[in-house]
Amino acid sequence: MPLDCRISTGSTTPIYRQLIDQIRLVVLRGRLTPGDRLPSVRSLAQRLVINPNTVARAYGELARDGVIESQQGKGYFVATKRQVYTRAHRRRRLAPLLEALVSEAALLDFSADDVTAALQEKLREYGLEPS
Amino acid sequence: MPLDCRISTGSTTPIYRQLIDQIRLVVLRGRLTPGDRLPSVRSLAQRLVINPNTVARAYGELARDGVIESQQGKGYFVATKRQVYTRAHRRRRLAPLLEALVSEAALLDFSADDVTAALQEKLREYGLEPS
Amino acid sequence: MPLDCRISTGSTTPIYRQLIDQIRLVVLRGRLTPGDRLPSVRSLAQRLVINPNTVARAYGELARDGVIESQQGKGYFVATKRQVYTRAHRRRRLAPLLEALVSEAALLDFSADDVTAALQEKLREYGLEPS
Amino acid sequence: MPLDCRISTGSTTPIYRQLIDQIRLVVLRGRLTPGDRLPSVRSLAQRLVINPNTVARAYGELARDGVIESQQGKGYFVATKRQVYTRAHRRRRLAPLLEALVSEAALLDFSADDVTAALQEKLREYGLEPS
DNA sequence: GTGGTCTAGACCACT
DNA sequence: GTGGTCTAGACCACC
Numbered sequence A, B, C, D: 001m002p003l004d005c006r007i008s009t010g011s012t013t014p015i016y017r018q019l020i021d022q023i024r025l026v027v028l029r030g031r032l033t034p035g036d037r038l039p040s041v042r043s044l045a046q047r048l049v050i051n052p053n054t055v056a057r058a059y060g061e062l063a064r065d066g067v068i069e070s071q072q073g074k075g076y077f078v079a080t081k082r083q084v085y086t087r088a089h090r091r092r093r094l095a096p097l098l099e100a101l102v103s104e105a106a107l108l109d110f111s112a113d114d115v116t117a118a119l120q121e122k123l124r125e126y127g128l129e130p131s
Numbered sequence E: 001g002t003g004g005t006c007t008a009g010a011c012c013a014c015t
Numbered sequence F: 001g002t003g004g005t006c007t008a009g010a011c012c013a014c015c
Helices: A015-028 A041-048 A052-064 A087-107 A112-125 B015-028 B041-048 B052-064 B087-107 B112-125 C015-028 C041-048 C052-064 C087-107 C112-125 D015-028 D041-048 D052-064 D087-107 D112-125
Strands: A068-071 A075-078 B068-071 B075-078 C068-071 C075-078 D068-071 D075-078
Touching: A015 A052, A015 B087, A041 A052, A052 A068, A052 A075, A087 A112, A087 B015, A087 B087, A087 B112, A112 B087, A112 B112, B015 B052, B041 B052, B052 B068, B052 B075, B052 D052, B087 B112, C015 C052, C015 D087, C041 C052, C052 C068, C052 C075, C087 C112, C087 D015, C087 D087, C087 D112, C112 D087, C112 D112, D015 D052, D041 D052, D052 D068, D052 D075, D087 D112
Parallel strands: none
Antiparallel strands: A068 A075, B068 B075, C068 C075, D068 D075
16 A cells, blocks of 8 residues: 555645655655665556646656656656755755744743753654654 | 845845844834834835735735734724634644754754754844753 | 822823913812913923923814914913804714723723722712712 | 725825725625635726735735734735734724714713714714614 | 745825 | 735745
8 A cells, every 4th residue: 555645635835845845854764764665657647546647747856856766667666766865965054944933932931941841842743852 | 223124136035024033023123113104115115125915915925924914004003802712723833943953953964962953042132041 | 289280291182282281280179260260381391390392282273163262472272162062073082992992801801880880980980870 | 796995095094004994894795705816916906006015015014913914925815813802902992083082072072972872873874783 | 837935116195 | 003804916936
């Protein structure tokens, strides 16, 4: 049972973004490993009852980011070389979100402990446990 | 030395948003206190070499949020009554930012400890110390 | 003790407006009756510690509206002919405020009973009792 | 027949405010339901013969208030989750409008009964019947 | 095609 | 002088 995605058409985040995020997570969690084949554009589109172009776009962007690779005529596969981001790159991507969170928290007069506690809870939700 | 703002026109975050964030912080830090007058729309625009409409938009949104107040023909002033929010309201406003942070952190394969450490650092930057 | 006004300089409503409203009310309530003399511009300004121009402006607008009358060299007096507004005029002035109230109440999902009850309370605050 | 708005350019209330009020009402009355698409900024501007920026401003403020939501590249849609306010919050938002109404009514020498009757009428106009 | 931002400049009302 | 509104037109990002 490879890749069970759940799409909500009513959401404000576009479908192709939902696909991208879910596939990235599936790969990250190791439920699909390097070399595994993804469902074909058409089959996934049919299963999720969405436009094949939308799936194609998600696959395309994932390929551009090096998460998956296309093999002409065969389909898309999880990339063999795992994407390695530099520490700096990863921090740079996280920074604005961290900034937004803390700035809003400060404005709302949350204490440092409140924010930290809320973060722990949300991390657990995402399966990220402290060591 | 009233309200030294720094605007980067090259940034992806729009100018009016940069203004809003900086003014919110200045008020939060107490460098401008209730009743203090802000620079006039036109003078600030001239100083930052941006369009007065852009400043007006930032001021307008801050006023809608209750951070500052306008007095016709006199200018903008830091709001006298500080906004009071309910616990539920505050959590509801923080939630999407927390969600965005952790979801991106998971995608980037950060450990729970990494995120927590980064949060602590940013909290300190904002003057929020753990008790 | 004629005309005890209370001015709040911190308020967002300009001082001259506060003066106008308070004097209108005092006349309306009959605490100053037609022919009564108002404090001189300079004495009232001194008492309230505000700019004489502000008092002059308030008096001027009240005179323009026919609430008070100036007698050259003698001072300002409550108008002898009481302003008579037509029913239509008065309703026209109240209408937009009524519209604003009910429209916001509807948006906030208040019941008709809630709004009516809140109105009764506020009317009592202003000394307007139902017959 | 989607969203018939009527704009009066002669009115003292700004166009963008008229738009906001009318759209709020249309949503409230259920003539547009959650998920429904609003006319595009440019098409509505063209239809009403006003500047697109004016429509954009109205849409933008409605979005900030959570009445509608924007989906990049797709358009504006009636918000799916209806805003939930606390009792205290709702009363706080209604208070200044109530104050304005009663204060003006007192100034115009309306009786408590007059104001109450006028309120009942307007409430009925908005479909709010007393229980 | 859609919304989002910014500029330039005009006119008004208020103080 | 101040803020408030509106117009005209440009450029970008996203879908």
